[in-house]
Structure formats: C-alpha cells, structure tokens
C-alpha cells in the first residue's frame with residue numbers, strides 16, 4: 001500500500017484513504033493524472049489485441065495457413081539437418097504469395 005504526502009499538513013496518508021486522518025483534507029490520488037491515462041492506454045491496447053485475435057480466429061484461411069506453416073517449418077528442420085537450408089525456399093515463396101507474410 002503506497003503512501004502519499006497530505007497536501008495540507010504534509011503527513012503521510014494511505015493513497016486508498018479518501019481523506020487525511022490528521023487534518024481531514026481530501027487525499028489527492030496520483031493515479032488520476034498520467035496514471036489514469038496509462039490505464040486507458042492499457043485498456044485500449046488489450047482491446048486491440050483482443051480484436052486482432054478475434055479476427056485472426058475467424059479467418060477461414062487460418063487452419064490452412066497454420067498447416068502450411070507447419071509443413072514449411074518441418075521442411076526447414078529437415079533441410080537444415082541435411083545441410084541444405086535453401087531446399088524450402090520455394091515453399092517459403094509460395095507461403096508469401098498465399099498469405100503475404102513470413103511462415
């Protein structure tokens with residue numbers, strides 16, 4: 001629990017207290033300024049991420065994309081172990097053409 005200095009008498013007051021127990025002046029909460037803005041920023045950010053996931057989950061190509069990506073990564077693993085990392089470049093290009101992103 002954080003303590004804030006009372007604006008009136010300077011005594012330390014719990015920031016959860018609505019007023020100073022010593023002089024009765026209402027306690028100023030530091031969170032109401034930049035902290036409040038930060039909180040809203042976090043809420044918006046969570047909303048945007050949530051929306052992104054919602055859209056992503058409803059994407060009809062998602063299943064196919066995940067399978068294609070898995071196939072590419074499997075290919076890559078095998079290609080690297082056989083010392084031929086360029087072997088899956090074609091798959092990667094196909095993936096780019098289909099989904100316009102890195103597999």
Ligand SMILES: [Zn+2]
Pocket residue numbers: 006007008009010011020021022023024025
């Ligand atoms: Zn006070």
